[in-house]
Amino acid sequence: MLDSTAHALDHRLAVEQSRGRAPSMAGAVVRGGKTVWTGARGRVDGAVPTPDTQYRIGSITKTFVAVLVLRLREEGLLGLDDPLGRHLPDAPLTDPTIAQLLAHSSGLAAETGTPWWERSDGAVRPDLASLVAVPPLRGPGRRHHYSNVGFALLGALVGRLRGGSWTEALQTEILDPLGMGRTTYDPAAPHASGWAVHPWADALLPEPAEDAGLMAPAGQLWSTTADLGRYGAFLLHGDDRVLPPAVLEEMRAPSSPSEPGSPLSSQGLGLQLLRHGSRDLAGHTGSMPGFLATLWVDPAEDLAGVVFANATSGPAIGTTVAELLATVADREPRLPAEWVPAAPDPALLALTGPWYWGSAPVALRAQGTDQLTIGGLGGGGRASRFRRGADGSWIGLDGYYAGETLRVVHDPDGSVSHLDLGSFVFTREPYAPADVVPGEVDPAGWR
Structure with missing residues (x-):
């Protein structure tokens, strides 16, 4: 002091x-x-x-x-x-x-x-x-x-x-x-x-x-x-x-x-x-x-x-x-916690980056080895932190998705298909095919 x-x-x-x-x-x-x-x-x-x-x-x-x-x-x-x-x-x-x-x-x-x-x-x-x-x-x-x-x-x-x-x-x-x-x-x-x-x-x-x-x-x-x-x-x-x-x-x-x-x-x-x-x-x-x-x-x-x-x-x-x-x-403002690298988890690392809720882009980032954050690419939108659950799902800690469950959905070959967040579907491309996104998705695609 x-x-x-x-x-x-x-x-x-x-x-x-x-x-x-x-x-x-x-x-x-x-x-x-x-x-x-x-x-x-x-x-x-x-x-x-x-x-x-x-x-x-x-x-x-x-x-x-x-x-x-x-x-x-x-x-x-x-x-x-x-x-x-x-x-x-x-x-x-x-x-x-x-x-x-x-x-x-x-x-x-x-x-x-x-x-x-x-x-x-x-x-x-x-x-x-x-x-x-x-x-x-x-x-x-x-x-x-x-x-x-x-x-x-x-x-x-x-x-x-x-x-x-x-x-x-x-x-x-x-x-x-x-x-x-x-x-x-x-x-x-x-x-x-x-x-x-x-x-x-x-x-x-x-x-x-x-x-x-x-x-x-x-x-x-x-x-x-x-x-x-x-x-x-x-x-x-x-x-x-x-x-x-x-x-x-x-x-x-x-x-x-x-x-x-x-x-x-x-x-x-x-x-x-x-x-x-x-x-x-x-x-x-x-x-x-x-x-x-x-x-x-x-x-x-x-x-x-x-x-x-x-x-x-x-x-x-x-x-x-x-x-x-x-x-x-x-x-005497508090100093932020010192950043230190974390040993990457390949499965977790593969989930990071841009995803799309319909046409809205969001960013998924890894924090350490057992936390994820999801939020708008510009820092806005519905942002929440998630902690890894024992069954492999992720539980929302705060924000709009507090208490909600984020699940990683896999294709039959084991690759990641999409994310399911309390029935919201997040895909790697905006409005993926209709077998992933509920409802009508124009088969002709974007134009």
Whole structure:
């Protein structure tokens, strides 16, 4: 990190701590899996907070629950399109699918009934039925509506399928493998205390830190900037002990649009998505009485940023983290990966070059030994990446053909006849004979 960049980050954090009147703030930026900057302002117990000082992270907790759910999917214990009731029959609502709960499109209300769950002992809600106070606001899947209750149900689902509590699964399946020893259910010293700042005076009021009980999956956890930096690196790169990179990419993909007026661009599977300037970020904001937190990752720049504050309101934490990442990306843009040659696969090499969808030319290019890209010759058109499947077909990874299957069709003599991409036919010449291209192809040919 250049000194000038570090100073700009220090300045941005200092401005927000002063403007937002936070008793303390702490932040970190991670690049390439390594912490490249940490900063802090204000005091916790009379000292400047360190990367080991805990803050409550609020709804960032939801992202951990989402990872646990995706692990269950990867193990074949559930499907994202399964209705909740198939695995949690005593849930007060059983129709929403697991994917709808992850993407906040289940139709559930945002909050429980009275009393205010964030400031009350979780014991006041002893069972799942006590979490849902009102009927669904709308049918599942019809609209995005953020729901804390939905993630409480997902936490219960994880516990049910693991035969214990969601926190036990969290410890053994995420925290231990990633080395996150300072992320805990209850605060562990050194930790910040939560404060409310008087809106019209420079005065403080202590906030309670209740055990949320069954609502804990929505916002209970405490963590440090050091631990969440490690977690941010995981959200970018994956870890085969927890989830592979392809599943993290799936979580970062849009699953439902955000509510009208929201600063967020859309919602992934347990992750919020933000378009900040020209950059697409993923992560989550968090708040609980006395605390604000945000974690954003920028896959294009291989950056993760986190900021905490021990104030109920005031600092614009989400914007601050996005601007920290933008500062690094603008001042120190990521170098592209070094190009290195790959040992050519003759069969793969034979597929490269121009193909035609009817009369439209497209280019097929090989990347390494197990990926293809298809797109317009001029760089436009329907472009997608494909990864080789076990049966010799190719599966679309992104773009228009995401999830579609590309098959290489051979003639009886073994030579390549054409490509079949979800019934679209690609030939080596524009409009090949009618036995390859469906429908009428004038036998007289081009003229």
